[in-house]
Amino acid sequence: MGKLTIGCFPGLVGNWSYDFALKFAGAAKDKGHDVDLWFSGNASASIVAGQKHLKDYSTGEKYLAELIEKGVKICTCEACSIARGVKKDASVKGVQWNAMHWYLASIHGADRVLQIGGE
Amino acid sequence: MKLGVFVSDYTLVNDTLDRVGPDGLILVANGVYHATIKGSALLGKYSKLYVLSEDLATRGIEASAVDSKVKVVDYSGLVDVVFNDFEKIAWL
Numbered sequence: 001m002g003k004l005t006i007g008c009f010p011g012l013v014g015n016w017s018y019d020f021a022l023k024f025a026g027a028a029k030d031k032g033h034d035v036d037l038w039f040s041g042n043a044s045a046s047i048v049a050g051q052k053h054l055k056d057y058s059t060g061e062k063y064l065a066e067l068i069e070k071g072v073k074i075c076t077c078e079a080c081s082i083a084r085g086v087k088k089d090a091s092v093k094g095v096q097w098n099a100m101h102w103y104l105a106s107i108h109g110a111d112r113v114l115q116i117g118g119e
Numbered sequence: 120m121k122l123g124v125f126v127s128d129y130t131l132v133n134d135t136l137d138r139v140g141p142d143g144l145i146l147v148a149n150g151v152y153h154a155t156i157k158g159s160a161l162l163g164k165y166s167k168l169y170v171l172s173e174d175l176a177t178r179g180i181e182a183s184a185v186d187s188k189v190k191v192v193d194y195s196g197l198v199d200v201v202f203n204d205f206e207k208i209a210w211l
Contacts, residue, residue, distance in 0.1 A: 002202055004198075004201070004202075016127070016147075016148040016149075017127065017148070017210075020127075020147060020148065023173075023194050024194060024197065024198070026194075027194035027195050027197065027198050028198045028201075030195065031195060031198050031199070033198065033202070111202070112201055112202060112205075112207075112208060113207075113208070114125070114201070114208050114209075114210060115209075115210060116125075116210045117210070
């Protein structure tokens with residue numbers, strides 16, 4: 001088994017790259033890989049707790065909580081989240097808050113890295 | 120180094136891919152439309168070609184419409200492709 005690090009830098013929350021990142025992270029974890037998921041840019045606004053679950057819409061607490069329950073490590077860019085008005089005490093339980101060095105350290109120890117977006 | 124490139128849009132990516140020089144392509148999101156153009160120059164350049172089944176289904180595309188050079192995989196299969204077929208991956 002290997003380690004996969006996904007950097008998710010979507011243009012808009014709810015877009016396809018965010019959706020892909022969550023599903024791919026879950027699939028890799030299901031196959032026994034270690035998975036780190038880094039949220040930057042607008043993905044950092046997706047960690048607000050209590051979001052209503054909508055069918056066929058990949059944002060919301062349900063999906064993040066499921067990934068965390070499986071053991072996927074999710075970390076948001078603290079500066080990105082704060083810039084979007086997200087409060088640390090009102091974010092999904094289990095989501096880590098840190099700076100870019102968390103992502104860089106994760107990449108350093110990963111067997112595969114997929115950075116999505118960045119637009 | 121075996122490089123796999125995710126192609127996530129249906130735009131003309133030939134120039135970029137020529138510069139990057141991947142060993143194979145993974146077609147996702149709107150990039151899945153590339154898989155349906157039978158005999159396309161893009162598909163002819165690479166020996167390893169994959170397309171995500173869920174993204175085909177989302178767009179109402181049957182697997183039978185996919186070029187025979189492209190292998191249809193689900194998310195689980197895609198994980199194996201990333202770990203077994205390529206050493207590096209990139210996203211376009």
